[in-house]
Amino acid sequence: MMPHSQHVLLLEDDMSIAIVITAALEDEGFAVVHCQTIAERDRQLADHSFAAFVTDVMLPDGDGIETIDRVRVLHPDMPIVILSAQNTLDTAVRATDTGAFEYFPKPFDIDELARTVRQAAGATHSPLEGEEPVADGLPLVGRSTAMQSVFRMITRVLRNDLTVLILGESGTGKELVAEAIHQLGNRRGGPFIAVNTAAIPAELIESELFGHEKGAFTGAVARHVGKFEQAAGGTLFLDEIGDMPMQAQTRLLRALQSGSVRRVGGRDEIQLDTRIVAATNKDLEPEIAAGRFREDLYYRLNVVPIHMPPLRDRRDDIDVLARHFLQHAANEGLPRRQLTAEAAELLSRQPWRGNVRELKNFIYRMALLAREDLIDVDQVVPLLTPEPSATASGMGEGVDQGEPMNGHAHGPGDIAVAVAQWLSATRPASGTIYDSAMAAFERPLFAEVLKETAGNQLRAAQALGINRNTLRKRLGELSLDPEEFTRRP
Numbered sequence: 001m002m003p004h005s006q007h008v009l010l011l012e013d014d015m016s017i018a019i020v021i022t023a024a025l026e027d028e029g030f031a032v033v034h035c036q037t038i039a040e041r042d043r044q045l046a047d048h049s050f051a052a053f054v055t056d057v058m059l060p061d062g063d064g065i066e067t068i069d070r071v072r073v074l075h076p077d078m079p080i081v082i083l084s085a086q087n088t089l090d091t092a093v094r095a096t097d098t099g100a101f102e103y104f105p106k107p108f109d110i111d112e113l114a115r116t117v118r119q120a121a122g123a124t125h126s127p128l129e130g131e132e133p134v135a136d137g138l139p140l141v142g143r144s145t146a147m148q149s150v151f152r153m154i155t156r157v158l159r160n161d162l163t164v165l166i167l168g169e170s171g172t173g174k175e176l177v178a179e180a181i182h183q184l185g186n187r188r189g190g191p192f193i194a195v196n197t198a199a200i201p202a203e204l205i206e207s208e209l210f211g212h213e214k215g216a217f218t219g220a221v222a223r224h225v226g227k228f229e230q231a232a233g234g235t236l237f238l239d240e241i242g243d244m245p246m247q248a249q250t251r252l253l254r255a256l257q258s259g260s261v262r263r264v265g266g267r268d269e270i271q272l273d274t275r276i277v278a279a280t281n282k283d284l285e286p287e288i289a290a291g292r293f294r295e296d297l298y299y300r301l302n303v304v305p306i307h308m309p310p311l312r313d314r315r316d317d318i319d320v321l322a323r324h325f326l327q328h329a330a331n332e333g334l335p336r337r338q339l340t341a342e343a344a345e346l347l348s349r350q351p352w353r354g355n356v357r358e359l360k361n362f363i364y365r366m367a368l369l370a371r372e373d374l375i376d377v378d379q380v381v382p383l384l385t386p387e388p389s390a391t392a393s394g395m396g397e398g399v400d401q402g403e404p405m406n407g408h409a410h411g412p413g414d415i416a417v418a419v420a421q422w423l424s425a426t427r428p429a430s431g432t433i434y435d436s437a438m439a440a441f442e443r444p445l446f447a448e449v450l451k452e453t454a455g456n457q458l459r460a461a462q463a464l465g466i467n468r469n470t471l472r473k474r475l476g477e478l479s480l481d482p483e484e485f486t487r488r489p
């Protein structure tokens with residue numbers, strides 16, 4: 001077989017995509033051989049070798065990943081680049097596990113693809129190790145570009161033990177990502193031990209993490225094996241790492257540096273065999289500047305950072321998450337519900353300050369309380385302002401108790417009616433409804449709180465939980481004069 005050193009084989013059944021990719025690869029100096037089916041691919045590969053192979057996954061005659069073994073048998077060293085419209089973590093992992101050089105979820109940047117093929121064709125190919133099957137159906141969903149980057153980062157750490165630091169607001173899915181790394185990675189046969197470092201009293205944290213010997217301190221009536229040792233062969237997930245007390249940070253750093261731990265009151269060094277995944281919802285840089293977080297520990301942990309964007313910055317995910325949670329709620333025995341496109345659209349415009357956790361709790365509540373199985377906007381609106389009694393508790397297993405839900409409100413009808421009246425009376429221009437509504441809501445809210453504090457802006461800002469300068473600025477913008485409230489009527 002004569003190698004066609006500058007030929008690339010492209011398997012893509014969508015002609016318009018194939019044309020664009022061919023043009024970009026030709027610009028990179030390749031000649032492209034295009035085929036549209038797995039059968040054609042196999043015929044080409046039986047007769048020729050190529051500098052690289054670019055392949056789609058869903059093809060008219062089968063799955064491009066499932067049949068990739070046949071490609072590997074014929075051309076074990078040919079770099080493979082996989083393109084996929086199935087933007088799930090499962091596909092990302094399956095693609096990576098083929099030992100592919102790179103995986104591109106669609107839509108992708110054509111120039112980046114062409115550059116990658118150039119790199120692949122030039123590289124001595126060293127596929128990622130590990131061709132074992134992986135657990136599928138992991139419940140980490142998302143189709144936004146941001147989540148695609150998260151999936152890609154996850155696939156990069158599955159076949160190594162690098163320390164991962166997951167950063168993001170509360171409820172964005174940090175723990176779920178840590179679990180995915182464990183379940184899909186090399187250490188899935190071992191335990192996954194999660195420790196919320198913020199929830200353990202400072203004086204107990206060292207013994208919790210590192211263990212203690214009998215009699216190490218008052219109350220240490222028996223030997224205790226710490227979380228590090230419990231996680232041997234598996235993964236230790238250190239949550240809320242930004243809240244760890246200083247002394248424990250020092251011990252943790254020492255453990256990471258030496259690769260061993262010593263139980264409190266013990267003499268033996270115990271070798272560590274644990275992958276560390278840490279997470280925090282705090283911005284660690286200001287914590288370091290304020291002297292509350294050790295900079296050297298930060299660098300030790302921040303080997304592979306994974307950023308979980310807040311849900312409001314990846315609104316494309318809301319619809320798929322909502323449907324995913326409805327499905328889960330049904331699997332757990334709640335009524336099986338569906339959302340109309342308009343209701344899903346309304347959900348995708350909500351602020352979701354509690355992120356995915358808040359959305360999940362909302363969906364479970366909706367599955368329970370909706371009047372009809374097909375849920376439309378009119379059923380969603382009243383639920384967006386829940387009654388205090390309609391809390392997460394007692395609403396099925398899947399309800400996440402981590403955070404309060406989107407808050408206390410009047411009876412569900414009140415605000416919904418006010419909103420409907422306001423909307424029909426004001427009719428803000430399309431594209432400005434959200435901002436106008438927020439401004440309309442803020443005005444009476446600020447007035448109410450200023451009334452309570454007799455015009456005292458500092459106390460009002462404290463009560464609202466916002467910065468005093470922010471309050472002053474917003475009052476100016478809303479033309480609200482705090483002087484008006486200095487004397488109660």
Ligand SMILES: Nc1ncnc2c1ncn2[C@@H]1O[C@H](COP(=O)(O)OP(=O)(O)OP(=O)(O)O)[C@@H](O)[C@H]1O
Pocket residue numbers: 139140141142168169170171172173174175176177239280281321324356357360400402
């Ligand atoms: N992408 C996702 N797909 C499906 N479920 C998700 C996703 N992200 C988060 N969840 C669910 O949302 C809830 C909150 O997620 P998780 O506990 O992982 O957040 P977190 O960032 O670790 O929060 P905290 O900082 O408060 O600990 C969980 O029930 C989790 O299963």
